[in-house]
Amino acid sequence: MLKPELTGESQRPIPMSFILLAAVIVHLPLLLMKLPLKSYDTNFHIFFASHYLHHWFDPWNTKWYAGFSQATYPPLPQQWVAVLSNLFGLDMAYMAVQFAAILLLVIGVYRFSRLWVGPRAASIAALASVFLGSESFLVYSAGQLGTTFAAPIYLNGLPFLFDWVRHGRGRSCLKATVLFAAAAAAHHATLLFGAFFFALPVLALALLDRENGARVSTSAFLARTIAIAVTVGVAIAFVLLPFWIALIHYPVTQTPIPHASRANYILSPQYGLSYFIVPYGALILALPFIFWRGSMVARLRPLLLGFWVAFLIGLGGTTPVGRVLLGRAFEVLTFERFSYWATLLALPFVGLLIAELVARYRTKAIVGLTALAAATCGLAVSWSTYHPADADQGLSVEPVAAWLNRDGHDQYRYVTLGFGNQIARLAVMTDASSVDGEWYSGRMLPELTSNGGGTLTSSKYFGKGGLDALRAILMHADHYGLKWVLVRDPSYDPLLAFAGWRPVDYLEDKTITIWSKDGAPPATPLNAPQIPPHWQGVMWGIFPFGSSILALLVILIPEKRRQKAREEYPVETGGLAPGRLAS
Amino acid sequence: MKNGILLAAALIIATVVLIVIGTVKPIPSAEHFAGEQNLLPSSSTPEAAVRNLGDEISLGHWARAYDSLANKTQFSEDEFIHDLTGYYANLRTDATLNSFEVRPLHATENDAEMRLTLHWATVLGPSESTRDLHVTRVGDHWAPEWPLDKRPAVPPQVIPVNYLRWDVIYPGPGDDWGVQGVEAPHVRIVDMRPVQRAEGVVILGELLNDDVVPAYVSVTATLQSKTGKALATEDSFDKISHVLLPKQVTPFLIDFPDATLSSVGSIRMSPFSTLVPASADPVIEIDNAHLNPAPDASLSGELMNESGQIVNVAHVLGTFYDKSGQVVWIGDEYIDRALLPQTPQAFLIHIPEDLARNVSSQRTVVSSFEYGGVL
Numbered sequence: 001m002l003k004p005e006l007t008g009e010s011q012r013p014i015p016m017s018f019i020l021l022a023a024v025i026v027h028l029p030l031l032l033m034k035l036p037l038k039s040y041d042t043n044f045h046i047f048f049a050s051h052y053l054h055h056w057f058d059p060w061n062t063k064w065y066a067g068f069s070q071a072t073y074p075p076l077p078q079q080w081v082a083v084l085s086n087l088f089g090l091d092m093a094y095m096a097v098q099f100a101a102i103l104l105l106v107i108g109v110y111r112f113s114r115l116w117v118g119p120r121a122a123s124i125a126a127l128a129s130v131f132l133g134s135e136s137f138l139v140y141s142a143g144q145l146g147t148t149f150a151a152p153i154y155l156n157g158l159p160f161l162f163d164w165v166r167h168g169r170g171r172s173c174l175k176a177t178v179l180f181a182a183a184a185a186a187h188h189a190t191l192l193f194g195a196f197f198f199a200l201p202v203l204a205l206a207l208l209d210r211e212n213g214a215r216v217s218t219s220a221f222l223a224r225t226i227a228i229a230v231t232v233g234v235a236i237a238f239v240l241l242p243f244w245i246a247l248i249h250y251p252v253t254q255t256p257i258p259h260a261s262r263a264n265y266i267l268s269p270q271y272g273l274s275y276f277i278v279p280y281g282a283l284i285l286a287l288p289f290i291f292w293r294g295s296m297v298a299r300l301r302p303l304l305l306g307f308w309v310a311f312l313i314g315l316g317g318t319t320p321v322g323r324v325l326l327g328r329a330f331e332v333l334t335f336e337r338f339s340y341w342a343t344l345l346a347l348p349f350v351g352l353l354i355a356e357l358v359a360r361y362r363t364k365a366i367v368g369l370t371a372l373a374a375a376t377c378g379l380a381v382s383w384s385t386y387h388p389a390d391a392d393q394g395l396s397v398e399p400v401a402a403w404l405n406r407d408g409h410d411q412y413r414y415v416t417l418g419f420g421n422q423i424a425r426l427a428v429m430t431d432a433s434s435v436d437g438e439w440y441s442g443r444m445l446p447e448l449t450s451n452g453g454g455t456l457t458s459s460k461y462f463g464k465g466g467l468d469a470l471r472a473i474l475m476h477a478d479h480y481g482l483k484w485v486l487v488r489d490p491s492y493d494p495l496l497a498f499a500g501w502r503p504v505d506y507l508e509d510k511t512i513t514i515w516s517k518d519g520a521p522p523a524t525p526l527n528a529p530q531i532p533p534h535w536q537g538v539m540w541g542i543f544p545f546g547s548s549i550l551a552l553l554v555i556l557i558p559e560k561r562r563q564k565a566r567e568e569y570p571v572e573t574g575g576l577a578p579g580r581l582a583s
Numbered sequence: 584m585k586n587g588i589l590l591a592a593a594l595i596i597a598t599v600v601l602i603v604i605g606t607v608k609p610i611p612s613a614e615h616f617a618g619e620q621n622l623l624p625s626s627s628t629p630e631a632a633v634r635n636l637g638d639e640i641s642l643g644h645w646a647r648a649y650d651s652l653a654n655k656t657q658f659s660e661d662e663f664i665h666d667l668t669g670y671y672a673n674l675r676t677d678a679t680l681n682s683f684e685v686r687p688l689h690a691t692e693n694d695a696e697m698r699l700t701l702h703w704a705t706v707l708g709p710s711e712s713t714r715d716l717h718v719t720r721v722g723d724h725w726a727p728e729w730p731l732d733k734r735p736a737v738p739p740q741v742i743p744v745n746y747l748r749w750d751v752i753y754p755g756p757g758d759d760w761g762v763q764g765v766e767a768p769h770v771r772i773v774d775m776r777p778v779q780r781a782e783g784v785v786i787l788g789e790l791l792n793d794d795v796v797p798a799y800v801s802v803t804a805t806l807q808s809k810t811g812k813a814l815a816t817e818d819s820f821d822k823i824s825h826v827l828l829p830k831q832v833t834p835f836l837i838d839f840p841d842a843t844l845s846s847v848g849s850i851r852m853s854p855f856s857t858l859v860p861a862s863a864d865p866v867i868e869i870d871n872a873h874l875n876p877a878p879d880a881s882l883s884g885e886l887m888n889e890s891g892q893i894v895n896v897a898h899v900l901g902t903f904y905d906k907s908g909q910v911v912w913i914g915d916e917y918i919d920r921a922l923l924p925q926t927p928q929a930f931l932i933h934i935p936e937d938l939a940r941n942v943s944s945q946r947t948v949v950s951s952f953e954y955g956g957v958l
Binding site for chain 2: 256258260262263264266267268271291292294295296297298301304308311312315316317318319320321323330331459460463464467470471474475478479490491492493494495497498499500502518519
C-alpha cells in the first residue's frame, strides 16, 4: 500500500541553508583550530599534498622508503590541498578541503536519503550527518581525508544513478559517471565497496519502483545498469590508470600489519570503544528501529541489507564475516571506514525515526535528540584528545628538520625512532630522504615488506615484526645511504650502540639524540622499476583532478523541469498506522 | 508484515550468532589483540590456567596476571612486574612478549608442575626465559604460583677505580664525531674464513687493533663471482665488538643469507676504523667458562661486573677454534638482565651441533652498554 507524503506544519523539511549553517557552526571552528592535525593520518595527506605542490606531474616521491610512487594512492583530495595551499598554506588548505567535504556530505546525505524517505526525514538525516560520530571520528581522530572526501561525492552521484536506471535520462547517466569517477579519484575503496553497499540497494530500489509511475521494463533496467556499469568502469580505469598499473604490477603482498580495527570488540573492549561506541554514538540506540523498520517496509529492505553487511564488516574481528567475505584483503583493510559507510546508510532510517519522535513528542524529543546528537559529536571530536594518535604531544620537529637541512646532512638518508606520526610532518619540512614512511601499500623495500612491522619509528610497538624490520634496515644502512638515526626513545639505544652507531649530536634539550654510522656512503637515487614513466605522471596530474573539475561543470547542467505529477518516493506502510512511516 | 517480521528476526538472530561465533572462536587477527582467550577464559585445567597467565602477560595486563596467581600475597604486583621486566633498565624493560609455550611436567588431582617458556621480542632480537610453575587447585579452578626471583641485594662496598681511559681532543666545537682529520688507527684482519651453512654463506674472522690508540671498527665483505662481479655486500653489524682498545682483538661474523659458496670466486674484505675516545671500564670478568659437548653443545660461564656501576646490557661474543687454532665458529648472546656490581650472571652460547666436535678451545669477549652513556 502506497501512501502520499504527509503535509503539515510538522512535516516540513528543514531548510538546506539551515543544515549547512549547522555544519558551519559545528565544524568550522574545529577546523580553524586545526584539530585534525592531532589525528593519525592528517599529516600523511599533507605530506602527499606537499609533494604534488612541488611535483604535480611526477608521482615518484623520494622522501619516504628511499622512493615510492604516490600513484599507489588516489590523489584527488591531496591535489586539491596542494592547489589551495597556494592561497592558505598546506595546513589550512587541508582544513578547507575537509570542510568542503563536510558540507558536501550534508547535501549528499539529503539527496541519497530522498531516494528512500520523504523530504522531511531526508532533511533530518542531512542534519544528523553534521553530528555523525563516525564522520567526526574519521575527520578529527583518524584523519581519513580520502574516505570523507569520496563518500559525499559518491552519495551525490547515487540519485543520478537511480534517475538514469529508472527513467533513462542521459544527463543523469553523464552526471553519475562523472561523479563516480571523481569519487574514485578521491578514494578507490569507497567506490569499490560503495558499489555493493550503496549502489546495489539503489538499483534494487529502482527495480522495486519500476511499476510505480512511468513503467520501466526489466530489460531496459538491465540494459541501463550494464551500460552505466561499463561506462563508469571505463571512466575509472582511465582516470586512475597509473594506479591500476601499479596495483597489477606490484600487488600488496607484504606481511600483514596488525590493526586494532580487526580486533574482536567484545574480547578487546578498549578497541570496541574506539571503533564502535565512538563512531556510532547515539546511533546505537536506533539500531532496533533500523532493523524493524527496514524489515517491515519492502522499499527500505535493500537499504537495510546494505547497512547490515557494512555494519557486520565494520565490526572488524568481532564476527567472522569480514574475514570470510574479504579474504586476504581483510588483513590489509582497516574497518573504521566500513562503520562510516554503515552509519551513512543508517541515516535515512535515523531521519525517519527522528521525524516520528518529533511528531509525537515535540519539544521533549527535540531536547533529548539534540542532547544525544551533541554527545555523539562531542565524544567523537574529543576522542583525539582522550585517545591521541600520538601520546607524546610535546615533540617539535622543526629543529630536527633544520638539522637535517643544514651542513649537507640531507645528502644521506635518515630514520627516526620514537617520533610517532610526526614523521610525515618532518618529511614535509626536510629535504632529506628517509627509509621509513606511513604509506604501507606504497613501500617496496624488502626489509619492510617481509617483516610485518608498520612504521620503523614505532618499531617496538609492532613486536617482533617491527623490530626485525628495523634491524634489517639498519643492517643495510650502507646500501641505502642511511647515516642518521634520530632517536627520541632511548629503548632503541642498545641496538644502535651494539650495531656500531654512535651518538653525534643532541637536539631539543637532549631529548633527541642523533646517531650516525661512520663510513655510510651518500644516498643515491634507487633505480626502482616502480618509478612511473613520464606519461603516467602526466596522466596522474591531469585526469584525477580534471575529473573533479568536470564534475563541478556537469553539476551545473540544469535538470529538465520535472513533471508536476512526478512520483513521490513513497513508503509502504505494511499495514501500520498511517502517519508513522512517512515524514 | 509476516515477511518483515521474519526478515527482522533472521537478521537479528544472524547478527547475534555471528558475534557469538566471532567471540567464542576469534579469528587470528582478533586473537592477536585479545590473546588466545575467548569470552569465558577458563582455568579449568592447570594448562589453561598457565595459558591464561601467559595471555595476560603478553597483553601487558599486569594487574590481571598478578590477580590470577595463587601466591600473590607473598609479593607485590610491582615485584611481580619487575621480576619479569627487571629491577634495573635492561633489554627486557621495553620488550614485548611475542609468544609463549606451556608444557606439563607433572600433574596430580590437586596440583601440577607446568613449564612456561616466554619468547620475548627485544630490540636486540629474541630472548627466551623459562619458569617452572606450581599450579594448585583452588575450588573449581586452577591457579599458578609464580616462582619469584627476589631482587638481588648488592652489599654496600667501596670499589677502587683505576681503569685506563683515552680521550680525544676535538679541533673545535660542533665537529662531528669521527671527522677529526687524523689518521685512522691501524687495524688488520688476522683471520678470515668463509663457511657454507644451510642459511647461506657466513664469513668468520678476527680483527686486531694494531695501534696504540682505541678504534671504532667494523668490517664489510663483498662476495664476488668468478668473473669479478659483486654478488652481495654485507657488514658485521652487531656480530663484532665495535670499540677496540689498543692491541685488542675482536671476532666478527658476516652473514650472507641465501648465498652459495660455490658461486663465489673471491671475497673482498674492507675493515674500517676511526679514532674514538674509550675506556677500559666497566671491567667484566668471565668466570667458569666451560665448553659443553654435544648434544646441546654450548659455551657456558658467568659474567662478573667488576666495576661499581650497573651495566644495563652485556653482549658476549665467543670465538671457537679447532686444534690448529683456526676459527671454527663465532656465537653470541645478549644478557637480558642488568649486570649489578660484583653479582655473577650466567651466560650460554649455543654452538651448532655439526661444528661442535671440531671445537677444542674458545676465547670470549664482552662489550657492554649503559643507558645515557656510549659504547
